[in-house]
Structure formats: structure tokens, C-alpha cells
Amino acid sequence: HGIDVGDAQPIRQKPYPVSPKILTAIHQEVDRLLTEGIIVRSRSPWSSPTVMVKKPDGSLRFCIDFRKINAVTRKDAYPLPNMTSLLDGLQQAQFLSKVDLKEAYLQIPLDAGSREITAFSVPGKGHYHFLRMAFGLTNGPATFQRLMDTIIDPSMAPYCFAYLDDILIATPDFALHVHYLELVLTRLRQAGLKINEEKCEFGCRELRYLGFIVDKEGMRTDPEKTSCIREFPTPRTIRALRRFLGLCSWYRRFIPDLATLSEPLNSLLRKQRKWVWGDAQEKAFQSLKTKLTSAPLLSRPQFEYPFVLQTDASSTGLGAVLVQQIDQREHVIAYASRTLSSAERKYSVTERECLAVIWAVRKFRPYLEGYSFTIITDHSSLRWLQNLKNPTGRLARWALELQGWDFRLEYRPGAFHHVPDALSRLGEDDGDCPSDEGLGLQRVFEADNQAGEVAAVGTIRSEDADPWYQNKIQNAMNHPESHPDWQVEQGELYVHRFDPKLEGLDEPGGSWKLVVPKARRQEIISENHDRPECGHLGTNKTYNRIARSYFWPGMFRDVYRYVKRCRSCQCHKYEQQRPTGFMNPRRVVGPWEVVAADLLGPYPRSSLGHKYILVFQDQFTKWLELIPLRAATGKVIADQVRKLIYRWGVPNTLLSDRGTPFLNKVLTELAETYQFHCEYTPPYHPQANFVERANRTVKPMLTTFVGENQRDWDRYLPEFMFALNSIKQDSTGYSPAFLNFGRELPQPNTWRERISQNLPSKTETPLEWARRFDILLNVRTQAEENLAQASHRQASNYNRNRRKMAFKVGVFVLRRVYTLSSAAKHYSARLGPRYEGPFKVVKILSPTTYQLANLRGRNAGQWHVTKLKPYHAPTEPPTSGIHHPMAE
Known part of the structure; x- marks a missing residue:
């Protein structure tokens, strides 16, 4: 058996955590497989996790989770036999035998190039791979059928059939049966395959094969297939x-x-x-x-x-x-x-x-x-x-x-x-048989209510009746011949109707339903939506629950409006629409106008005492600076910003998140002194800070070069800066160094030394420097256009799968909840609300950022539109809302 994964890189998964008892069982199974020569120790870069699962009889089965391997495996299109033709060939069979193979897949060897792909690790035991085809590999059935078609070849038709590991011998006489049975067993022995004697059947007049009963009359349906209906x-x-x-x-x-x-x-x-x-x-x-x-x-x-x-x-x-x-x-x-x-x-x-x-x-x-x-x-x-x-x-x-x-x-x-x-539901006990008393409309509704299908409503009072309802009652009572589908019983109005939306749920031809006046409709919707046994389900399910027993005009519209305005549903349910918020790229026209800052860490304290990395990046040139820090206080950050200003000049804007190191008095005073603006990203929206993209490049570089003791992570920061600042950026078309200096950074390698030794030395004249300066200005102009085009492409791709959302000042919204679980406070975030509110929009800070206030008028922060959604209020204005229980 071969496993073709194409150009896929080795997949390495960590072992699943297991109890000591299960780990002992895994060790025992590994020892058995080693003894039987099914697996060997391995140095493979691949690794899939092991799992011990219970069989129906309670014993444990050793399994490998090959799902990720199967996802990258090229599928084998080898065909399985046509079962229709196979079954049609089972005619006049007087003698039948069925042969089953023992651990069929493990009898197939793996080719040398595929063995390492099946590798797995066992904690405390080692790393192994299979020598034979393990169960769970996606092309296992195709490989097995290919082998069986070689053993049970066309020359043995029409007396021998093989569908995967189900081998059938069917002959019209006993002598011929013995001949072909011996031939099949001989070929299986020659192929090195072992049979499972306990599951084999020999010389039968009738047996089950592929879900059918096979006998001398041919093939017939297994009665078990229809027993549950009969x-x-x-x-x-x-x-x-x-x-x-x-x-x-x-x-x-x-x-x-x-x-x-x-x-x-x-x-x-x-x-x-x-x-x-x-x-x-x-x-x-x-x-x-x-x-x-x-x-x-x-x-x-x-x-x-x-x-x-x-x-x-x-x-x-x-x-x-x-x-x-x-x-x-x-x-x-x-x-x-x-x-x-x-x-x-x-x-x-x-x-x-x-x-x-x-x-x-x-x-x-x-x-x-x-x-x-x-x-x-x-x-x-x-x-x-x-x-x-x-x-x-x-x-x-x-x-x-x-x-x-x-x-x-x-x-x-x-x-x-x-x-x-x-x-x-065949096994359900539906209770005692109904009595022989009259089974009127009221009895039907009671039966439904006892089953928990529809929430009941109290008796409809005369004061609840609106003009439409009163008119229908008068027509049903005074003109029954012209309104046969309307009846009044005990002062309540019923209508016989069929709702197409309830096809399969309602009785064939329709059923009698209680008609509800306007004054009671909200109550019925609430009873059939808000209660625990009704589950705060969506519009369709709530409508189906109500419409089985009740009717009024515009019921679906009323249910839709109620569910849409339900506060609990708005705060707890998942969104079923595309995410909101378009990207609005910032246009920058010069170097070091907008600088982004961020902190990475804390990391293990290095041998030089560093725990953090302060990252600066210029939005125009993409120049990146990585500064190791021993502490991340506001004073330390402000001092590094001051040094940055002395290297590159005063920026117009310093962009950062709302962490304490950036949102503090020291940095604010520095901004006032040097006349630059501190801009902060909305909470829980890091993608608003463009330096986050650079962070995703820096982090893998750190993990690639860090030592085993992880205390030398700051050793290569200057090299990382050099690498990132000397390489061409896709967005600008130039390297950060060239956009800053008008030349590339000399590369510190031996090839450059060899080249420079063969070139004559040259001193540039002032005229040449002026020409280089003009070139730099032209390059920056081109870089500005490239950057604008790249921003446009990025925004276009980002917005493709999103929908526009904008809020006006004065509207109410809900905002996402990000409170973490707390064992000490007995709180699980998974059981908490997804949104809280409502909050009022008091100011539009940008097309995607809003200033919010709570219902008491207090500041509720600046929030990005992706973390907000409209609040659909009930008929009365909100005076209180659903707020996170951990927020107080």
C-alpha cells in the first residue's frame, strides 16, 4: 500500500493526553505490535496521535488518528465491484460459503516510502511507524480491493466473488463447491493472508451476504431491513x-x-x-x-x-x-x-x-x-x-x-x-389509550400541551376581543353555513385550516386551531419562545411550535418581530450573517509620518536581563525597529519614543493599542512636548495596528533561532532588523532601507567581499549625490502609488466577504463580551452572553470606530464596528440591559 501526499510537508501532532491507566494499555499494545512485526521504531518527521477506544464488548482498541494525513492524501480511484451485477450473478446456488479475513488491513504491507507517514508517538515509549497498512488510511479499501481482484480473478467467475473482505463461493453442486473453496483457500495461503475461522461459514444452503439473503432461489431481501416497519x-x-x-x-x-x-x-x-x-x-x-x-x-x-x-x-x-x-x-x-x-x-x-x-x-x-x-x-x-x-x-x-x-x-x-x-420513536410509551368520551377540540389541545409541544394560554376573555375577532365570532355563530371552517366553542373561536409551512407537522388536510385576538398574541409568543422548554429558538421553529395549535393573521410577521427584538437572543446567539465592518485604509504620503508601536512578550528573562521587545514600524517605508526591554513601564516606553524621534524625526501620529505602557501620563506629556498625536486602536481589534503584520513575521523568526534554554532570544534581534529592512516589500515595491537612504544596505557576506575586491574604488561627486537624491524622490513617489494600490487591493479582498455597517449618533447597539472564565468566581465564559448592552452611540470617531455610553450616560469606551451590532429594542425604550455578570 502506498500513501501519496504530493508535496505536503510532514505533519507533526502532539499525543493526546490520556490517563495513566490508558497509557499503560497503549504501552502493552505497542509491545504486541512490535513483537508481531507490525510496527518498528522510527525517526520519521511525521506523527499522528494515538487513541484507545472502547469496542462494543468493552475491550480497548488501539487506533491512530489519521484524519490530517487523509486530508493531504491523493485519493485512489480504483473501482469497487459493481454490486448490482455481482448480486444478479447469484442464481441457482445450492451450496454457499463465506470467508472472512483476520485483521484484513494489517495483512497488507506498506511500501518503504510510505511507512514514515504512518508514524506515531507514545509518551514514555518512543516514536514508531507501521510496516503494514493501518486501519483508517483513506485509500485502504481501494488497495484491499485491488489485492482481492488479483486473488479472486475473472477465471473463477461465476462461482467466486470478493467485495472487499467479504468472499463468497456459490456453486450448483457440492463437488464444484469443494473445488472452488479449496482454490480460494489455496490462493489466500499463497498470498500470505489469514482467515478468521470464527466468522467463516462453509457449505451452507442459505446465508447473509451484503445485506441480502442468498439461497438456491437467488437473492431476496433480508427481513431485518423492514422489520421495524412491519x-x-x-x-x-x-x-x-x-x-x-x-x-x-x-x-x-x-x-x-x-x-x-x-x-x-x-x-x-x-x-x-x-x-x-x-x-x-x-x-x-x-x-x-x-x-x-x-x-x-x-x-x-x-x-x-x-x-x-x-x-x-x-x-x-x-x-x-x-x-x-x-x-x-x-x-x-x-x-x-x-x-x-x-x-x-x-x-x-x-x-x-x-x-x-x-x-x-x-x-x-x-x-x-x-x-x-x-x-x-x-x-x-x-x-x-x-x-x-x-x-x-x-x-x-x-x-x-x-x-x-x-x-x-x-x-x-x-x-x-x-x-x-x-x-x-417506536419504543416511546405514549401513555394510556384515550377514553371513549367525546374527543373535542379542547381535548386535542390538552393532549398536545401535555406532550410539551405548545405552551398553553389561559381562557380568552371577552375584554380581550378586538373588532376583527368579534366580527369573526359573529359570522361563525350567525352564518355557520357560509363559514364552515370557523366554529365557536365555550366562547372561544376556532378555525380549521392547513398551513403549507407546517407540511409534515400538521394533520393531513389541516386541523382545528384556536384563534387569538391581538391582546393575547404577545403573551402566546412569549410563552412559546422564552420558557426553558421552548429554548429561545429562532423565528421558524417558534412559528412552527405556535402555528400547530393557534392562528391569527400575520402570525409569522409577529413572531419574526418578537424574536428579532428578544434581548436574550440578541445577547447570546451566534450571528448568522457575514461579519460587519469594511476596511478603511489610511493614506500616508511620506516617511515617518505615522509610526506604529507594539510590545511583544513577556518572554523568559534573557541573559542580558531583557523580557520584552518594543516594536516600531514606519507605515510608509516599512522600516522596523526591534528594541529589547528589561521592563515595559510607561517611562521606559516614553524614553524609547524620544530616542526614536532623535533618530528619525517627530512623527505626526504614534499608533498603539490601549495597554498601560502606551496609555499613560508620561507618554501623553511627551506627545504634548514634541507636538505629535497619540492614536489608539479600539479594544479587542489588534488588526487596526499595521505593526501586527510585522509581529507575525518576527515571532516565527524568534522561535526558529532561539536556543533550548530560551534565554538567548534577544541575541539575534539586530540580525532580524537587518533582514527585514533590507528586503523588498510587496506593498511598496522597494526595501525600507532604499526608501530611507536612497541605497540598499551592504550585505555582510563573503560574496560581497569577493565582488568588491574586483571593483575599482569610486568617490561620488556632489552632482552624483544630487542625482541620487532626485532618484530617491521619484522612488518615494512611486512607492506611495504602490502602497495606495496595495492598500486598495487588501481592502477589496477584506471587504469581499463582509457587509457594511454604520451607526448614527443616538442609536443603541450591543457590544461583544470578552471577559475570561474565572474558576475563583465560578464563571465560565462559554456559558456567558456573547454581547452586552444596550449602549448608546454618542460620537462617530471614524467610519469604523464609535464612542459609546451606557444607559446612565457614562463613558463606555471606543469600539470598532466589528465588535458591535444593532440593538432591536422592544416597544418601550430601554431603561436597563443585559450586562456581563463579571463586569460589576
Whole structure:
């Protein structure tokens, strides 16, 4: 097996932290692999982390996290067998045998050039790499299939098949079967491959292969693929019946007589209909289950079409359906469901959804392995599963198990995820059967409320009724024949309607909903948005929750406005739009007009007593100065600024952050004395200081040359300054030295000495110096144009993925929170608000910077527009706001 990573540089990852117990298990596994000759000690520059994950039986499995290696590996396009043709060839098979290989991948040797790429480190043990193909490498299936196609070659057809490590021998008579079985085992022995006797089956009349039952009649569907539908429990409540009808409705294109078949079931959902599950309902229920588990809905897999795996998890179970999109129709290949164990029911919602994905991928492995497929889930946060960092425990097991599969995750809202949702809830107990009493409108609403779907509202009083509401009540009471969809019960108005936005959530054909007057609408929205069980969800989800039981004109608009103005949502939720704030580059027309300053450190105290680096950079020439400091006080910084002035002259502006070393009385007095302006970047916006870009170059230079004891980091600062000031800058087109002196700095190397020895000495005349000065002026003019063009390009690229945001004086805004977690104060920043406020804009300092004040009129600082967002106030003006609990 070869691993082609192209020109990728070696990837070195630190080992994941593990407990002493797990580390001992890793050491034991490494010893075993060494003894068996699977790994050897290594000096490779590559390193991937190791993880010990639990198998389903509780034992530990040694794994390597190859995700970053796989990301840079060139994919092998070797084809897997066409399973459709393979399965079609299984006809008249009287005798069947299935051969399974033991640790199949570890039986494949790695080529010499690829071994070091598989290296891994074990704390306290050493550095190793594999000699054989490790599990988890992206091209493993292609390599294995290439080998199997060599062993089980076309001359053995149509009696022998190999799909990855699944080898099948199928013959019409026993003598021929023994011959080909012996031939397969002989070739496997010649190839040096070992079989797993416990998983092999020999001389069978029937066996499972690639998800199908194979026997003398050919191939037939495995009953397990549809058992969860055939065993779908008889609905005992309205809620359970709705789930089943929603499942049927999803595949209505394959059930042309769905409306007729489901009529006895739909009748139980109608107004004031008693719950009586009779022969008609049972017959309809069984008939619909038969439709769901037979053609044309249930199909044989066609492997030339991609597979789609739909999964879902409830509080009690998991559900999945494997489908293919053929001729713009969704054909079911198999259904699956299972209940959760008591331990699994304690998982978080996200963990249960992840478990559903892992379980379904294992369940349908014969169809998915070696193919690219899509996983559809109604839980958007599952995207982290493919990018999980430092995985541990069951998360490690799931992330590493998926690294060998070629799939993409796709989010589908729960409103359109009926089938796996219904399958995942087969184990739910929907409570006792309803009584035989009249099941009126009020009973339906009570059932929904008990299930926690919709927050209830108190009885609507007569004083709540507005003219529109009163008019509808009068029409429903006085002219029922012309308003059949409107009814009044116990003084409350109901309407029967179907909302297209609720397709799949509402009953087929619509349902009765309580009509709400204006005076009670805000209350209902609040009850269904603000409470913990409603979760402060977004507009669509809040609307779906309310619209299932209530109605009023313009409901979606009202919900949108309420959610948009919800203070808690504004302060705690993530932004769903592009980031705000355009770049506004500063135009500089001469050297040393604008100087930026910044501090790097603290670093370990050097042998000369230095702990900090003071960085100065001229915006025009890009000249950089690196000054080591023993202390970073305001007095020390002011003294260095004074020295800078005596070297280069007084600047117009000194730009820095708001750190104490720069924002102090000493530096302010120096600025007043020398008549220059101190300008400060907004808080938490370091990119406003152009010297930050130079810092990103200096820091790697330090780490490259620093010694092991890290006390000589200041040794090479003069060399770093020379290197950066003598090299041409992309933005200006010239080196900083040339823009300052009109000549390049002489290079201190032996080549220059050799060249200078062969050149005649020359003394420049005043005329030549004047000509050089003119050239320097022209160069600076050109550099100014180059700098302006570079700034324009940078701003254009930066602004491309951002949106413009501007605030007027007097408007209210929210600002980002940057308070750190504090164990002493029992505060976690992850659980705190993302924004706080509101604050009032009192002054526009620049197109992107604003002066804020709190609601008491006190100064709240200068803030960049990227750290602000509009505050959408409720109907009343804000008198108090949401502020960070650690700020007081």
C-alpha cells in the first residue's frame, strides 16, 4: 500500500493526553505490535496521535488518528465491484460459503516510502511507524480491493466473488463447491493472508451476504431491513397516529391511493370524533405498512446511484432509512430502528444524534463501504464530528470510526425528517389509550400541551376581543353555513385550516386551531419562545411550535418581530450573517509620518536581563525597529519614543493599542512636548495596528533561532532588523532601507567581499549625490502609488466577504463580551452572553470606530464596528440591559 501526499510537508501532532491507566494499555499494545512485526521504531518527521477506544464488548482498541494525513492524501480511484451485477450473478446456488479475513488491513504491507507517514508517538515509549497498512488510511479499501481482484480473478467467475473482505463461493453442486473453496483457500495461503475461522461459514444452503439473503432461489431481501416497519406498534394516541401518518405522507408518491387507504385513520383526528380503533382502522394500518415494505417503494440497491442515509434519535431510540434518489424519486433500500439502553438515554441530544449516525453506518456497511454517500440529519451541530480535535472516550471512537468513510453531512430541518423520526420513536410509551368520551377540540389541545409541544394560554376573555375577532365570532355563530371552517366553542373561536409551512407537522388536510385576538398574541409568543422548554429558538421553529395549535393573521410577521427584538437572543446567539465592518485604509504620503508601536512578550528573562521587545514600524517605508526591554513601564516606553524621534524625526501620529505602557501620563506629556498625536486602536481589534503584520513575521523568526534554554532570544534581534529592512516589500515595491537612504544596505557576506575586491574604488561627486537624491524622490513617489494600490487591493479582498455597517449618533447597539472564565468566581465564559448592552452611540470617531455610553450616560469606551451590532429594542425604550455578570 502506498500513501501519496504530493508535496505536503510532514505533519507533526502532539499525543493526546490520556490517563495513566490508558497509557499503560497503549504501552502493552505497542509491545504486541512490535513483537508481531507490525510496527518498528522510527525517526520519521511525521506523527499522528494515538487513541484507545472502547469496542462494543468493552475491550480497548488501539487506533491512530489519521484524519490530517487523509486530508493531504491523493485519493485512489480504483473501482469497487459493481454490486448490482455481482448480486444478479447469484442464481441457482445450492451450496454457499463465506470467508472472512483476520485483521484484513494489517495483512497488507506498506511500501518503504510510505511507512514514515504512518508514524506515531507514545509518551514514555518512543516514536514508531507501521510496516503494514493501518486501519483508517483513506485509500485502504481501494488497495484491499485491488489485492482481492488479483486473488479472486475473472477465471473463477461465476462461482467466486470478493467485495472487499467479504468472499463468497456459490456453486450448483457440492463437488464444484469443494473445488472452488479449496482454490480460494489455496490462493489466500499463497498470498500470505489469514482467515478468521470464527466468522467463516462453509457449505451452507442459505446465508447473509451484503445485506441480502442468498439461497438456491437467488437473492431476496433480508427481513431485518423492514422489520421495524412491519412491527410498527399500533398507535394508541393521537400523537402516535400523527407520526405514522407523517411517515406515510413522506412517501405518498409511491402510494397513489394514500388518501383512500388512510381515511379510517384520518377520521380519528377529526373534531369531536371518539377514539375507537376498530377493524377498519386496523385494516388500514396493516395495509399501509405493507405498502411501505413492498415495491415500488422498497427497491433493490442500484450501486451506480449514490446512497443517502437518513438518521434520527429520540429520547428512547434510534431510527434510520437508507434510500437512493432515482428519477427524482426517493427509493427506500432498508429501514432500521432500535431502542436506547439506559446509559445511552443519559447522553446529550447531540451525542444521541451522533450515536444514530455511527449505528446506521455500521448497520448499512455492506452498501456504504467504498462508496461516497450522504448522511442527512436534523441536528445541524453534528458537523463538528468530522472536525473533532483531541477526541476522547466515545467521541474518539465515533470520530476515528468515521475517518475511513467517504461521506458528507447534510442538514434537514426536523419538519421534513419524518421517516427516521418516526422510526426512532417506536419504543416511546405514549401513555394510556384515550377514553371513549367525546374527543373535542379542547381535548386535542390538552393532549398536545401535555406532550410539551405548545405552551398553553389561559381562557380568552371577552375584554380581550378586538373588532376583527368579534366580527369573526359573529359570522361563525350567525352564518355557520357560509363559514364552515370557523366554529365557536365555550366562547372561544376556532378555525380549521392547513398551513403549507407546517407540511409534515400538521394533520393531513389541516386541523382545528384556536384563534387569538391581538391582546393575547404577545403573551402566546412569549410563552412559546422564552420558557426553558421552548429554548429561545429562532423565528421558524417558534412559528412552527405556535402555528400547530393557534392562528391569527400575520402570525409569522409577529413572531419574526418578537424574536428579532428578544434581548436574550440578541445577547447570546451566534450571528448568522457575514461579519460587519469594511476596511478603511489610511493614506500616508511620506516617511515617518505615522509610526506604529507594539510590545511583544513577556518572554523568559534573557541573559542580558531583557523580557520584552518594543516594536516600531514606519507605515510608509516599512522600516522596523526591534528594541529589547528589561521592563515595559510607561517611562521606559516614553524614553524609547524620544530616542526614536532623535533618530528619525517627530512623527505626526504614534499608533498603539490601549495597554498601560502606551496609555499613560508620561507618554501623553511627551506627545504634548514634541507636538505629535497619540492614536489608539479600539479594544479587542489588534488588526487596526499595521505593526501586527510585522509581529507575525518576527515571532516565527524568534522561535526558529532561539536556543533550548530560551534565554538567548534577544541575541539575534539586530540580525532580524537587518533582514527585514533590507528586503523588498510587496506593498511598496522597494526595501525600507532604499526608501530611507536612497541605497540598499551592504550585505555582510563573503560574496560581497569577493565582488568588491574586483571593483575599482569610486568617490561620488556632489552632482552624483544630487542625482541620487532626485532618484530617491521619484522612488518615494512611486512607492506611495504602490502602497495606495496595495492598500486598495487588501481592502477589496477584506471587504469581499463582509457587509457594511454604520451607526448614527443616538442609536443603541450591543457590544461583544470578552471577559475570561474565572474558576475563583465560578464563571465560565462559554456559558456567558456573547454581547452586552444596550449602549448608546454618542460620537462617530471614524467610519469604523464609535464612542459609546451606557444607559446612565457614562463613558463606555471606543469600539470598532466589528465588535458591535444593532440593538432591536422592544416597544418601550430601554431603561436597563443585559450586562456581563463579571463586569460589576
